[in-house]
Amino acid sequence: MAARKQQLAVVLLFLLGGVLSFPLGQDRKDALTCGYEVSYLYSFTALCFGLRGKQQQVAKAAAAAASCHATKPNMLNVHLVPHTHDDVGWLKTVDQYFYGDRNDIQHAGVQYILDSVVDQLLKNPDRRFIYVETAFFYRWWKQQSSSMQQTVRQLVNEGRLEFVNGGWCMSDEATTHYSAVIDQMTMGLRFLNETFGACGRPRVAWHIDPFGHAREHASMFAQMGYDGFFFGRLDYQDRARRMMAKEQELLWRASDSLTPPVADLFTGILPNGYNPPEGFCWDQSCDDPPIRDDPDLEDYNVDDVVKRFMAIAENQALVYKTNHIIMTMGSDFQYENANLWYKNLDKLIRYVNGLQSNSSKVNVLYSTPSCYLQELHRANLTWALKTDDFFPYADSAHDFWTGYFTSRPALKRYERISNSNLQTCNQLEVLGGPVSRKGPFGGGDKKAMAVAQHHDAVSGTEKQHVANDYARKLASGWQHCQVFQSLTEADTSSSVSVLKVVPVSKATQEVRRNRGFAVNELVFQVQAPPLGYSTYSVSLLQDGSPPTSTQHRTPTVIQNKFLKVTFDPDTGLLSTETCPNDRPCVCVCSRYNASDGNNSLSIQPSGAYIFRPNSSTPFPFYSLQPQSSVVQEVRQWFSPWVSQVVRLYADSRALELEWTVGPVPIDDSLGKEVITRLDTSIQTGEYFYTDSNGREMLQRKKDFRPTWQLKQSEPIAGNYYPINSRAFIKDDVDQLTVVTDRSQGGGSIHNGSLEIMLHRRLLYDDVRGVAEPLNETSDIFPEGLVVRGRLLLSLDRPPSAADAHRPLAQEVVLQPLLTFTDGDLNPNTRLEFSGLQAALPPAVHLLTLSQWDKDSVLLRLEHQFQSWESKVNSQPVTVNLQKLFSTLDVLGMSELNLSANQWKDEMKRFDWTPQKGTGRPNLPLTSLQ
Template sequence: MLNVHLVPHTHDDVGWLKTVDQYFYGDRNDIQHAGVQYILDSVVDQLIKNPDRRFIYVETGFFYRWWKQQSPSMQQTVKQLVNEGRLEFVNGGWCMSDEATTHYSAVIDQMTIGLRFLNETFGVCGRPRVAWHIDPFGHAREHASIFAQMGYDGFFFGRVDYQDRNRRRKAKEQELLWRASDSLTPPMADLFTGILPNGYNPPAGFCWDQLCSDDPIRDDPDLEDYNVDDVVQRFLRAAKSQALVYKTNHIIMTMGSDFQYENANLWYKNLDKLIRYVNAQQANGSNINVLYSTPSCYLQELHRANLTWSLKTDDFFPYADNSHNFWTGYFTSRPALKRYERISSSNLQSCNQLEVLGGPISRKGLFGQGDSETLRKAMAVAQHHDAVSGTEKQHVANDYAQRLAKGWQHCQVLVSNSLASLTGSSAERIYCDNLNVSVCPLTESSKKFSVSVYNPLGRTVTWPVRLPVNGTAYSVIDAQGNSVDSQVLPLSGATQEVRRNRGFAVNELVFQVQAPPLGYSTYSVSLLQDQPSPSFPQHGAPTVMQNKFLQVTFDPDTGLLTGLSNLETKQTVKLTQNFYWYNASDGNSPESQQTSGAYIFRPNSSTPFMVNSKAKVEHFQNTVVQEVRQWFAPWVSQVVRLYADSKAVELEWTVGPVPVNDGQGKEVITRLDTSIKTAELFYTDSNGREVLQRRKDFRPTWQLKQTEPIAGNYYPINSRAFIKDDVDQLTVVTDRSQGGGSIYNGSLEIMLHRRLLYDDYRGVGEALDEQSEIFPDGLVVRGRLLLSLERPAVAADTHRPLAQEVVSQPLLSFTDGGLSQNTALEFSGLQASLPPAVHLLTLSQWDEESVLLRLEHQFQSWESKVNSQPVKVNLQKLFSTLDVLGVSELNLSANQWKEEMSRFDWTPEKDEKPLLKTFEDPSVWEVTLRPMEIRTFLLRVTLK
């Protein structure tokens, strides 16, 4: 028999055209008719009526809300449906996350929240076995690796490049085995992956939702418009046609779509009839058997078939749904929201850690009631594939940002309580969230204040601090009472312009701080009276800027960068950097009407326009920092900075308002052109973790016919990208997710900002033209790129820790006035720094007596002679203030004990690596981390 698995489902965006609240309640139906609460009401009602019916649900964030509103008897009914396998959860994260613009740490967090709720509510029957990403626009290898380590048996998605799909259909390779890591021993990161036949929609002609217009099954033979025979024949044809491009005698059909099943009766009544009438044909010799099913039932049948499957080791980027429609614009869309999400992630990690280190008093202490939960859920919602991706309506983007802000307010109380407990000081703490534009009312007005620097990383970090001030000289004293070198610089015109009327400082105080692992250090700052004004800028560019590690050269005529040297390794590369824009397609070209929009990047020419071939320049040189301030146009400026002991050059770019009065939308890039011989190769990270090689105009698994020479060569960059040859590697670390490519040999370009005048017809119905109260004339965005130059063999030893510092940056808090005598000025939550290869990924409160700990080996197996070795960590000797009484190991998502996790084994057609048996240490306290391994522990602890 050909078994057709019908999977009734709904796809419920956690915000898109409406906010997450509006979607749940069915509000603002003038924008889109959708109400999630009614969908769940209706589906449960219909499942009760017929025991054959099945339904799958995905977005736990929505389900959690609905569940809290149900009566105990309804909750009992739903538990029974789950236990009987008739209501099945798939994926199970708080949302269905984006795969291009998310960082792995935030993805793991949002999956953990959703899966924990399902586990605690429904037990083993509520545990999803299948990952389900039917809507994200391209698929990241790191996501597959994460899902495999979370215990999933398989992964299904809907969107795949049109050329890739055509090839896979012919070769019957729409179901495959994805080997999602080159460092983890197979099958640890192997994941069976299926591409669904109709995206996530029903086959044409078989949509029976109230939102659809297909004919219902009219099965009264006395009626003129009786259509059973026609429906059955059309369905048999659809099933046979689909079976031709899949390998087994089982096929899957998604019966549902966006926000469907609000009136589930329509769907189920027609599906019941479809199953009955199609299966009745078996009496006439038909070999087609239709059944209600779920993705995990379908997957089980594929597993039973015991076939071999093609093996894939790259990823599914970029995604195009047609020859001129590359979905590579959203890698950069809404760059300010993308940065805010990344900062919020860093703040959440600090908040989680301080909740543990401060103990119960952090939640309810001196400054009131604080919590980490609000920010955790806001961050989880922000991972949705129409949130951090930038593909939502403007009012929805505002809602995501507001949620993050509210979550951070709750965390600020918790952080203040925790630091009050750890320092012994009851002074009020102030947080300055606009330091990137030199706004902080306390430092602008106070003559004496202290700065507490909390470092969420597991090793000591040195970090530059820049504070807005109005004085001309300050004394800075560290926790040991030593004087710290500090300098005052005048505020740049660009910063005054971007901050508008939010602050009044004329200068910036700059000094370097050092903070211990998982701990804080306190610096006292005092105004010195009667000091001369800060140094005036020197006009023009210097020929050279250098510290003990790096030398940066400039062209005095143009003011532009010309070279970068690593003084330790005696490497020098030619390097020029400038800003350009592509004019966005307005849909009037003869070959395609596709416009550039929130999703799609489509320049109307392959040659970008240079903003300016020269920059107006002024520069400063002092003992803390050297900086060259470049002004290219009223809407583009940059500061090139080199701090005294930094191994990276900082490029702080400010772009906007992007001018569109010429009627052209613009995609603004910066491009680095170097003497490195790249042979059309460059490298990007996957969700901030493993690195993938990219080649211009090439896809590893099919013969690419390139139709968009720029957009078709753009890839997501989450935290870093690099170009290299045998001698030199130039790495660029980004401070948010961005899109980029290497269009010319030796060149790397990164898209910074987009301002567009047309919608791109992918549903959002708005042009990506961001404005706000502060920027009514168009959004101004500021960000940082860090450049490092190393030998390729050791480059990862520099860029991995550098990227982690940008992702998990120190958290600054301020107190006014002097510090009391008994204040503890320094603290570390660890007994010693972690080894360089080990990253403390998670430390958060799990329940009253236990904490969740994730330790990660942050190097790939081939990356570093020194750091790509296995590392041992003793859990009992880890923390300075916690006694570890017991330990149990969990899977990555913390919803199963590690030893109980079992997954289907799949056989690849050609296996490249033998399976190695790895033996664990006999000691329960000493754990070994191998390259790219994340290990998750539940620790029973008490405060010392």
């Protein structure tokens, strides 16, 4: 590390949970003045990075808005939106989809879609098209000639080609962490911004395929500057009620901590998912008849087509609020031959509108989501208000899409580790200075992580060969992400630690197969400084013999000053107690046998998407041969394929449960879904809490939905919710919090109980398109995948519980990167380093520090506590940026929106008026105080 500090302008994006103020101590026009206060999820930057001048941006944005076709105030205006939905991997890999390879699996070639659409847009200036997935568009753009690129720029400037959403992919909303979502959105939007300027900036978020919708996603979209959000999937009971009440378009208040309208987002539910109306699909993959408009031919059908279309439009208008309705004209990987679509859409518009001379009140036009949204805004109405989320999603009585919360748990863990690894390497690239940017660090890891956020990637709902491809891409990204040698420096004292040596467990021996032969493992606590590293040395004893450990009989109690854990002498099951309160918590492992679809209620089986056990009562395992070691560790076997290690560290408020599940046996021809369940004496009243994308906590209640009267048909699956990083149950005395190391599904099925699904192995496809069962095997585990994970349990009094579990969850999500070297270190090697002058306040978390361009970096700080959550840590916090870093001088900053593609002072969003007295959940949103 060079002794002299780097002088950098710092691009700053702040995610805030209360109020932060940032004194700079400088009088700079592009810097915030001392004491400037901002609230929750705001962002800042120092330099213009590719954004065009303000006047040019405003002029181009106005030109794009003017490109919307005129509507007619006294008619029903039908907005036809030509689009394609291009999964960034699902049945085929990303590469196969782009090139059109493996059409024996699915006929789809994204490069041909974009070729064909551009060609057809040029033939008729009235036509419109929207595109979503920047990962594909980026590939296609790089292959185009400069003249074609200029042609596409002109189409974008004229509003004929519109980008919506604009992230690298259309991310999943249940199993993604907000830090990775922000990164992938930033990557996609930055490319569009640098390539097309203001006219390429999406104004509408577009999540037409994810399987349920998270409140935190809406909050992020609002703070990225989007005017509206459209999606296609909605619980069938919720949709039915909203259709009757004309509430399929609403105002989503997506944060209980942000002052409205900061996180308010207009949200529209599309009428046909994302497909065209029945009978009006004119893609080469469709069977609907074309419009045959030669009256001299016998099969002339214009009158029939127009009549059917008019009926569909008028029926749709009955369940929406204005004289504007939207129709999605396209579907999965459509428009490879765009001429088929556009030729028939041109005719449809001409013949329907031709009836206006005969008093018809239907007006059809080519449109885009932003043009449609503009008309809804002009209507100046009040809108129903929603403050909860759209989980869980069911498309019929016994078909709850809650299985994918846990599907492919190994991939979910690998994605989470990869995110942590990427953040560390981003930080090292900044702290290492210019020399670190000359190495192999590249964008491959960022692109791999961005692709992994896709709603058929980390969700676990892809074919097995595609899941393997996602993992390979992540692994390749790791190779680019190296520890930079420039971070070492001399003149630092060595670190000292005390080791305990533990024999390798039987479970570990079985998991590693023939890939290792060590007989012992080291277990010891480490301390690393913030935004830094520590070095530890390990060596044999002087006589050359390895340390040994002593085996003991199972202890009745293991404990530290915060926590006491007892084990039942008969079953080996553990119960956790805090010393002051004596509130027991029993932990058991169980399994659900999966439905094969062969029963009287429904033919729906459990699969990658759907969770449907064949009984509401799980089958328990019983602990066998518990063992203990000198390291406050107890090892448990519940069955030959389910084991657990219980660890309690000194000075830790959390109990660690390391679970190993697999190979899940299927010789009985039954799929299985393994859970861990925590049964307590906490009086929950059937309430529990789960996080939204790792950010804000939401209150849940068994068999209850805040905005409609639920008719529960699946008592287990219908009460499962995504748990991205933590969940808890509480009463006035105690709070039990579980922190997960990956996204998982879970719920509170019984009063005082919290269960989390660990692993799934299923034998039937659930008929949602993937066309293969979730039956994971590998070359190493041909008899079934073995998965290992970790849960952290803490039992605290509610006033202090949030202060403990939020930082703990962040530590698990963004865990330290471990690197190893053999032999003696250079005597001048720096053994410890921190990039901060001092630790940040407990309420403040450094989320992002990455290089933006040569002389500026991107920084995200977040106030991580909700406004109601903590008496101490929900309060405003002051951060002095000039005194923040130990190796960087902050020269100045300017403010950007959350996704870094727009100056904050230029971010003008539509204002919407909510209806009074609506939207608040019928739950006591009690404080944790």
